[in-house]
Amino acid sequence: MPDRNLPPAMGAPDDRVRRRLTLQDIADAAGVSPGLVSMILRGQSGPSAATAAKVTEVAERLGYRPNRTASQLASRRTQLLGVTSTPGNPYHGELVEEILSRTNDRGYEVLLSPVTRTHEEVGAIQTLVDSRCEVIILLNTTLEPGRLEKALDGLPAVVVGPSVDLPTVDVVRTDDSAAVTMLVEHLLELGHTRIAHVDGGDLYLPRTRREAYEAAMVRHRLSPLVVSGGETEDRGAEAADEILGTSDSTAIIAYNDLCAIGIMDSLQKRGVRIPEDISITGFDNNRIARLHGIALTTIDPLKLEQARRAVDCAIERVDQGRTQRVIHEFPPHLIVRATTAQPKARASRRVMAARRAIDT
Amino acid sequence: MPDRNLPPAMGAPDDRVRRRLTLQDIADAAGVSPGLVSMILRGQSGPSAATAAKVTEVAERLGYRPNRTASQLASRRTQLLGVTSTPGNPYHGELVEEILSRTNDRGYEVLLSPVTRTHEEVGAIQTLVDSRCEVIILLNTTLEPGRLEKALDGLPAVVVGPSVDLPTVDVVRTDDSAAVTMLVEHLLELGHTRIAHVDGGDLYLPRTRREAYEAAMVRHRLSPLVVSGGETEDRGAEAADEILGTSDSTAIIAYNDLCAIGIMDSLQKRGVRIPEDISITGFDNNRIARLHGIALTTIDPLKLEQARRAVDCAIERVDQGRTQRVIHEFPPHLIVRATTAQPKARASRRVMAARRAIDT
DNA sequence: ATGAAAGCGCTAACAC
DNA sequence: GTGTTAGCGCTTTCAT
Numbered sequence A, B: 001m002p003d004r005n006l007p008p009a010m011g012a013p014d015d016r017v018r019r020r021l022t023l024q025d026i027a028d029a030a031g032v033s034p035g036l037v038s039m040i041l042r043g044q045s046g047p048s049a050a051t052a053a054k055v056t057e058v059a060e061r062l063g064y065r066p067n068r069t070a071s072q073l074a075s076r077r078t079q080l081l082g083v084t085s086t087p088g089n090p091y092h093g094e095l096v097e098e099i100l101s102r103t104n105d106r107g108y109e110v111l112l113s114p115v116t117r118t119h120e121e122v123g124a125i126q127t128l129v130d131s132r133c134e135v136i137i138l139l140n141t142t143l144e145p146g147r148l149e150k151a152l153d154g155l156p157a158v159v160v161g162p163s164v165d166l167p168t169v170d171v172v173r174t175d176d177s178a179a180v181t182m183l184v185e186h187l188l189e190l191g192h193t194r195i196a197h198v199d200g201g202d203l204y205l206p207r208t209r210r211e212a213y214e215a216a217m218v219r220h221r222l223s224p225l226v227v228s229g230g231e232t233e234d235r236g237a238e239a240a241d242e243i244l245g246t247s248d249s250t251a252i253i254a255y256n257d258l259c260a261i262g263i264m265d266s267l268q269k270r271g272v273r274i275p276e277d278i279s280i281t282g283f284d285n286n287r288i289a290r291l292h293g294i295a296l297t298t299i300d301p302l303k304l305e306q307a308r309r310a311v312d313c314a315i316e317r318v319d320q321g322r323t324q325r326v327i328h329e330f331p332p333h334l335i336v337r338a339t340t341a342q343p344k345a346r347a348s349r350r351v352m353a354a355r356r357a358i359d360t
Numbered sequence C: 001a002t003g004a005a006a007g008c009g010c011t012a013a014c015a016c
Numbered sequence D: 001g002t003g004t005t006a007g008c009g010c011t012t013t014c015a016t
Helices: A023-030 A034-041 A049-062 A068-075 A090-103 A121-130 A145-152 A176-190 A204-219 A233-246 A257-269 A303-319 A349-359 B023-030 B034-041 B049-062 B068-075 B090-103 B121-130 B145-152 B176-190 B204-219 B233-246 B257-269 B303-319 B349-359
Strands: A080-085 A109-114 A135-139 A157-160 A169-174 A195-198 A225-227 A251-254 A279-281 A298-300 A327-330 A333-335 B080-085 B109-114 B135-139 B157-160 B169-174 B195-198 B225-227 B251-254 B279-281 B298-300 B327-330 B333-335
Touching: A023 A034, A023 A049, A034 A049, A068 B068, A080 A090, A080 A121, A080 A303, A090 A109, A090 A135, A090 A257, A090 A303, A090 B090, A090 B109, A109 A121, A109 B090, A109 B109, A121 A135, A121 A145, A135 A303, A157 A303, A169 A176, A169 A303, A176 A195, A176 A204, A176 A251, A176 A279, A176 A298, A176 A333, A195 A204, A195 A233, A204 A225, A225 A233, A233 A251, A233 A257, A233 A349, A251 A257, A257 A279, A303 A327, B023 B034, B023 B049, B034 B049, B080 B090, B080 B121, B080 B303, B090 B109, B090 B135, B090 B257, B090 B303, B109 B121, B121 B135, B121 B145, B135 B303, B157 B303, B169 B176, B169 B303, B176 B195, B176 B204, B176 B251, B176 B279, B176 B298, B176 B333, B195 B204, B195 B233, B204 B225, B225 B233, B233 B251, B233 B257, B233 B349, B251 B257, B257 B279, B303 B327
Parallel strands: A080 A109, A080 A135, A135 A157, A157 A169, A169 A327, A195 A225, A195 A251, A251 A279, B080 B109, B080 B135, B135 B157, B157 B169, B169 B327, B195 B225, B195 B251, B251 B279
Antiparallel strands: A298 A333, B298 B333
């Protein structure tokens, strides 16, 4: 048997990772068995207070930190709660903060898996599954149920945002249809009739909102105008050009706040004033929407409550072994700020100029 | 020996985690040994093409996913690159996105550890260390070198932002002093003399900027005015009130963009116009600063280059075993937008009114 | 080229 | 109470 005080002569494939203290080291130093040390360090009852004190002191003094990888493997529990989110999205940021604080002291650690252009959602979920998270929370997943189910590989999950119909997946969401209807009617009341929608792309959640928009428009005997957009500012900006160049809409319902902000930015860059020339609405009520310089009329989805509920759902699944599906729908709130107003009788010179600039 | 096709009758402490396929299962199904399967699935040379094909096919068909925990334990490598970041901070979001795309296909997986009010930085680092990341990237760490060194527990790291003097810690940063000096001189050129600074709190990085501000002011024979702020909007908003109530500054240099945005928001809420009544500058050039409704004059720290460089540094440490410290300093760029302008000869009625409102 | 066997550091059952 | 033992699922020798 090799001397345990030395770095392993062999076995370690390389020495990039320096040897760390093990349970055995602490056991040796305290003159007890590894098993005992394990129990004590995890605060299990059984060991006497005297040995517990000694072992704790030794571990502390030597600066021992348990190898989580090993303990996960042995206990077949990771106590990990996976979360997928998009780092740049302030709405996700707020949700993540609340998820963290809600998870605090519940015995779970949160593992964040980023979703970006270069690191797509299936991969992000894969990482969480491979890391053996016990349950996963998905923020605004863009996956179809089929692909989602495959990616989850049987793990229970809770989806915040879209309504996914899978037995192992709980849903925490806003009533999107009601929300979009509120938006349409808010604009209608202001006097708008030419209301366009910049959607979030051909994905699950965006589809719900788009359909709600179309239904609401038709219900009011108006013709819907859908322009394809996306979830980010840049996609919104592109869509803004398209609307300006091809329609005479006086109001735009954007898929979400980020998209709306991109639209506003692009429009303002072209000299169009908001809301004097064109009204804009968002969805999410993120921290940017609340700024005075932006003051976006939007939908507040009670995100803090949603985050908390998502954590509760997730933990119920693992701790109480709930297997039945739960759906939690929150009522949307319309927040009217400064980006919506009555339309002008006819398009302003500014808008005409902006249109002309695009056509060329 | 228990039937391997059944969930383990005992041994599993509970059945919250359902049994997943193991290497052994694949080996059995393919009629080879687990060792072989391992080699094949990791693409090692050695096994014959024929068996490789067969094993791959079986693994694929059965939907096998290796248990990363186990492989980490056995190989003593995690191939994990840890990153601490604050989810709500858009500047961090941009850095993280770039870090991810730069890490792509370099054989490392990124583990994100969130830092928030309820989940502080030492804990976030701890999590990364316990998860046995091989190297860590810290975004704008607020820790003193002493505490940082202890938290890292010997792991190599690279800090983006502050200048930390530790042999195992590389530094990627902007020249903060030069940047702040540019800001002061920009305002000076516009004609401001009563320039206040809202700092980022009593932390490492904020200190650098505050000292640079003070030095620049003194150099120009002006008296500095420092108001304590923080890294977030709310702290900026509080500081704005203090400045408005106790000074007659015509310009404010905020610790960073987020803080500046909080200041702007609070000021505008009180009827103060920017930049007509008061000029504001930020630091970071985050995506919000770029919006037309905000148009914040700020410092661009070349964040994409910084992110890329940080990843390179980190990977050099582990892959090439570099142990010598590297410091990379990027030149700051002043971005003049719409929040800075010439000061008025005397305070406007709006400012007076706002002041009076605060005093009461 | 393949199989057998010995761990990685820990946990959990079981003796004592 | 405490120590011993047998794995967890994988990687990596070392035989064959």
